[in-house]
Amino acid sequence: MINIFFNKISKSFLPLLSFISLIFIWQILSVLQVFESWLLPSPFAILVELFDSKHFLFRHTLVTAFEIFVGLFFAIFLGSILGFSMTLSKILERSFLPYIIASQVIPIFALAPILIVWFGAGFLSKIIVVFLISFFPVCIGVFDGLRRSNIDMENMLKTMGANNYQIYSILKIKLALPSFFSGLKVASVSSVIGAVVAEWIGSKAGLGWIMKVSGPLFHTERVFASILLLSLFASLLFLLVKIAEKKFIKGV
Amino acid sequence: MISGVLDPSLGKIKLNGSSKRLGKIAYMQQKDLLLPWLTVQENVMLPFKIKKNDTKNNFKDMLEKSKILGIEEYLQFFPNELSGGLKQRVSLLRTILQNSEFILLDEPFASLDAITRLELYSWIEKIKEHINKSIILVTHDIEEAIFLSDHVIIMSSGKNNFSYELPITLEHPRNTKITINNEFFNLKKLLLENLRKVKSID
Numbered sequence: 001m002i003n004i005f006f007n008k009i010s011k012s013f014l015p016l017l018s019f020i021s022l023i024f025i026w027q028i029l030s031v032l033q034v035f036e037s038w039l040l041p042s043p044f045a046i047l048v049e050l051f052d053s054k055h056f057l058f059r060h061t062l063v064t065a066f067e068i069f070v071g072l073f074f075a076i077f078l079g080s081i082l083g084f085s086m087t088l089s090k091i092l093e094r095s096f097l098p099y100i101i102a103s104q105v106i107p108i109f110a111l112a113p114i115l116i117v118w119f120g121a122g123f124l125s126k127i128i129v130v131f132l133i134s135f136f137p138v139c140i141g142v143f144d145g146l147r148r149s150n151i152d153m154e155n156m157l158k159t160m161g162a163n164n165y166q167i168y169s170i171l172k173i174k175l176a177l178p179s180f181f182s183g184l185k186v187a188s189v190s191s192v193i194g195a196v197v198a199e200w201i202g203s204k205a206g207l208g209w210i211m212k213v214s215g216p217l218f219h220t221e222r223v224f225a226s227i228l229l230l231s232l233f234a235s236l237l238f239l240l241v242k243i244a245e246k247k248f249i250k251g252v
Numbered sequence: 253m254i255s256g257v258l259d260p261s262l263g264k265i266k267l268n269g270s271s272k273r274l275g276k277i278a279y280m281q282q283k284d285l286l287l288p289w290l291t292v293q294e295n296v297m298l299p300f301k302i303k304k305n306d307t308k309n310n311f312k313d314m315l316e317k318s319k320i321l322g323i324e325e326y327l328q329f330f331p332n333e334l335s336g337g338l339k340q341r342v343s344l345l346r347t348i349l350q351n352s353e354f355i356l357l358d359e360p361f362a363s364l365d366a367i368t369r370l371e372l373y374s375w376i377e378k379i380k381e382h383i384n385k386s387i388i389l390v391t392h393d394i395e396e397a398i399f400l401s402d403h404v405i406i407m408s409s410g411k412n413n414f415s416y417e418l419p420i421t422l423e424h425p426r427n428t429k430i431t432i433n434n435e436f437f438n439l440k441k442l443l444l445e446n447l448r449k450v451k452s453i454d
Contacts, residue, residue: 153285153287157298157302159350161276249289
């Protein structure tokens with residue numbers, strides 16, 4: 001009984017404890033001026049910056065979030081359509097799949113500058129980078145999920161007189177959901193990276209832009225505040241996908 | 253092949269003169285094949301949903317038969333919350349609700365333990381009274397064949413095409429006690445003798 005109790009506490013409490021200790025040690029080292037504050041600002045200074053420039057930071061978080069959401073939306077929409085069509089037609093699969101996979105060897109860092117030249121330093125180029133980086137996991141997730149069907153269940157539905165449309169709506173789409181959500185989880189994390197990279201390379205707004213301009217000005221609190229916001233946003237996005245996954249996948 | 257999922261490479265299988273069988277023969281397999289994301293009720297209503305006659309009358313029909321099979325209290329459960337025997341009972345109910353002319357049971361008890369299997373025999377005996385359908389049971393269990401059937405056919409695979417028919421005259425409703433009476437014993441002996449002709453059994 002005591003053991004179970006201790007297990008429960010240690011599961012949620014110990015990670016928190018180690019986190020707080022780390023922050024605490026960091027703060028003490030900063031107060032003792034072990035390292036220069038412009039190199040590594042204290043946790044408290046970061047919090048102060050977060051609070052003082054909250055309007056400024058919030059506005060730019062919204063910019064980044066907007067790029068991510070729009071890019072991710074199109075990746076989910078078009079990725080699902082292409083993934084779905086490739087399971088329906090061998091011709092589509094053979095003509096697209098090799099290139100979708102091959103396109104992943106091009107690093108997004110190399111592609112982003114060209115996209116910014118083509119589509120400008122505004123939202124469009126960022127959305128396209130986010131789209132490109134999250135399209136692949138979603139598309140492959142849908143494609144693999146739909147192919148990994150259960151032939152016995154399919155046959156059972158057929159003996160009930162189900163048509164092809166019903167086999168998809170009742171069975172195949174449901175069976176593909178776990179794979180789709182795995183893809184979406186990967187996409188949600190990498191989409192944040194995509195947005196920041198694109199902002200870094202050429203933009204006038206967003207958290208990536210803040211990091212880029214604040215660094216050379218030795219405004220390191222601001223860089224850290226942006227990193228904090230960005231990780232918070234990425235975690236939130238991941239959590240959102242997990243909640244959706246739980247809602248859609250029942251009883252499996 | 254009987255169900256229509258596969259077509260024979262030679263010859264024809266006809267049901268009332270037509271070789272179109274999909275949707276006309278209810279087919280229950282060894283695996284329960286319940287969709288894990290649907291409740292028991294949604295699972296057994298599936299045949300109605302597919303044929304788009306998800307009506308109140310059919311729902312009542314389902315309730316009635318679920319009572320006979322003793323699963324009415326599990327209707328809101330998900331399949332993974334049920335035992336193996338219960339799952340097969342749900343699967344049996346879903347098969348029956350297809351309202352097809354024939355019911356094909358393909359070793360539906362093979363994955364169950366001996367006691368659960370006996371229980372299921374009684375459930376089948378019970379529900380048989382309420383549905384007026386021909387049932388084809390495929391099995392490798394001699395006692396199961398005698399207990400549940402009115403007519404046993406031994407078929408062999410391969411080229412020698414041996415088949416043997418035996419009517420089972422035991423009275424309905426049957427219970428497990430008959431498995432130890434003389435008549436049952438004699439039938440079993442007869443079937444075993446004929447099985448020996450195709451299989452190497454001592």
